[in-house]
Amino acid sequence: MTHLVEVLATPLAVVGYAEPWWMAIAKSLVIFAVGLQLVPLVLLMERKLLGRFQNRFGPNRVGPFGLLTPIADIVKLLTKEGFRPRTSIGWLFALAPVLSIMSAVAVLAILPFGNVQDIFGTPTGLYGIDVSIGPLFVFAFGAIAFYGIMLGGWSSGSKYSFLGSMRAAAQLISYEAAQGMALIGVIITAQSMSLTEIVEAQAGMWYVVPQIFAFLIFMVASFAETNRPPFDLVEADAELVGGYMTEYGGGRFATYFFAEYLNIIVISGLTVTFFLGGWMLPFGIDAPGWVDPLVVIGKLMVFVFFFIWIRATLPRLRYDQLMSFGWKVLLPLATLNTLVTAIVVTV
Amino acid sequence: MGFFFFLFAIVAVAGAVGVVALRNPFYCALSLAVHLIALALLFLLLEAQFVAAAQVVVYAGAVVVLYVFVVVYVGGGSKPEPLWRASARQRGLAGLFGAAIFIELSIAILGTGLKALDGDGAKLGAGYGSPGQIGELLLIKHLLAFELASFLLLIAAVAAVALAGRRQGLEDDVFPDMEIVDVRRPAATGTMGEAVGGYGLLVPPTGSEPAPEPAEPDTAGGAPVGEAR
Incomplete structure (x- = not known):
């Protein structure tokens, strides 16, 4: 067992502190549990807030203040009959949602919730693993998440799903470029790709100030990458019914749905890590170590709120507007930001 | 370590065989993605994290996506037509090249590869990869x-x-039986053209008159007609 964990962890955990194997397992379970618990919370938050934004109450029937609505949703979806269209391709149809949620959970592993702390006398980093390739790890799993959407749409054997997945292909590639370009400015400023080192490099000033353009570009591209309004062309319900997940129902639909909201949480967490000083409190307040994860989750929730706010505010773009915005506005701006940052940092 | 090497190596070889052996181009592209991801995992075993991540991002994430894009748009049905048939000379050349690569690899493996099997491999410096x-x-x-x-x-x-x-x-003859005519629907009838700021209206040709020139955008606020885009 020890050997297996070491073999699996060695290539990735070169930068960070390597804990004993039992601690590695324990903390991955904790991160998994806490991360997945955030999803129903965000679901409820979204429905409640959307209700308020639209001058209504939102769900308020199940449990006190409708607090148990997401649980009811999940139970409803999981107890539904599993089915697939006759024209679909069975094993790909089943595999696609798994790829989607697998890649979303995998990125959760490198989200730093705090620095190395003493837990029961064992120094433990409050993150799954600290990889030396931070952002690239995210984009690598983003590439695999793409196959989840692509295969789901293609294997459904339906035109709406197919169109949705084709849109996903074009949209995700376009905005991934701008998103990655924006992060290069951060990496140049921090002079590291390890997420914990990026957070620690923000001790003096959070990168949202010197890298404000990178922050804005990253935020806009993140909306497109997570298929959220106003960039939800992939599942535009008015045109495509439900996009790539039109033919999905029951547990598999729940998996896609879960992955989508987990992606929002993860991308918010990454924004906090790259631009808002991760676990650090503003004005140099030095909090005890156990506060760190709470600080990260608190900041993260601010961004989740922002995601919901934008959904309630902005209408969907037209498809060609989306494409030309990504390639002709965001990407040049991100490149310019990289160039200027590189010049400022070296000179 | 050895177990993982053989696992990923078998997956990589299986993916590569799938690329050439499968008939449906969509599955070919997918098995190429499987092959590339298995290669990335092999890089990871060699402690080359950057190369592994770059492999997945660039190849699986961009190149194969582009292949998939083309394949599904061009049409990778269940029974695709072969684009061309290899002539006898091409088949012969393919065999020749295959044999040449096999001999080259054999020389490389027998020359240095086998000797390295017993060694510990090259020494890794700090921060390698x-x-x-x-x-x-x-x-x-x-x-x-x-x-x-x-x-x-x-x-x-x-x-x-x-x-x-x-x-x-667009070319002029995209819709051979359709022509763009300078007809405008009455304002405020809820046309799509009003909503998005102007698309040509396509109606069947009425007679043998030549197709009229596209109308200039109207300054009075109506949707400009005839801009095929």
Whole structure:
């Protein structure tokens, strides 16, 4: 067992502190549990807030203040009959949602919730693993998440799903470029790709100030990458019914749905890590170590709120507007930001 | 370590065989993705994290996605037509090249590869395979080769733009039985053209008159008609 964990962890955990194997397992379970618990919370938050934004109450029937609505949703979806269209391709149809949620959970592993702390006398980093390739790890799993959407749409054997997945292909590639370009400015400023080192490099000033353009570009591209309004062309319900997940129902639909909201949480967490000083409190307040994860989750929730706010505010773009915005506005701006940052940092 | 090596190696070889053996081009592209991801995992076993991640991002994430894109748009049905048939000479040449590569690999493996099996491999320095070290190699040690490669890519990109720019919008005979006529629906009838600011209305040709010129955009606020885009 020890050997297996070491073999699996060695290539990735070169930068960070390597804990004993039992601690590695324990903390991955904790991160998994806490991360997945955030999803129903965000679901409820979204429905409640959307209700308020639209001058209504939102769900308020199940449990006190409708607090148990997401649980009811999940139970409803999981107890539904599993089915697939006759024209679909069975094993790909089943595999696609798994790829989607697998890649979303995998990125959760490198989200730093705090620095190395003493837990029961064992120094433990409050993150799954600290990889030396931070952002690239995210984009690598983003590439695999793409196959989840692509295969789901293609294997459904339906035109709406197919169109949705084709849109996903074009949209995700376009905005991934701008998103990655924006992060290069951060990496140049921090002079590291390890997420914990990026957070620690923000001790003096959070990168949202010197890298404000990178922050804005990253935020806009993140909306497109997570298929959220106003960039939800992939599942535009008015045109495509439900996009790539039109033919999905029951547990598999729940998996896609879960992955989508987990992606929002993860991308918010990454924004906090790259631009808002991760676990650090503003004005140099030095909090005890156990506060760190709470600080990260608190900041993260601010961004989740922002995601919901934008959904309630902005209408969907037209498809060609989306494409030309990504390639002709965001990407040049991100490149310019990289160039200027590189010049400022070296000179 | 050995177990994982053989696992990933078998997956990689299986993926590569799938690319050439499968009939449906969509599955070919998918098995190429499987092959590339297995290669990335092999890189990871060699502690080359940066190369592994770059492999997945660039190949599985961009190149194969492009293949998949083309395959599904061009149509990878269940029974695709072969685009061309190899002639006898081409088949012979293919066999020749295959044999040449086999001999070359055999020489390489028998010459040095077998000797390395018993050794511990090359010594790894601190931070081996990290982005910092890759950057040092690319931008200091092999700067000239790196810049030449990037120039090559730049030339390819410019060429792609030039080739794509040659085609200006839609051809005239996209809809052979349809023509663009200068007809305007009454305002405020809720046309799509009003909503998006102007698309041509396509109606069947009425007679043998020549197709009228596209109308100029109307300054009075109506949707400009005839801009096929």
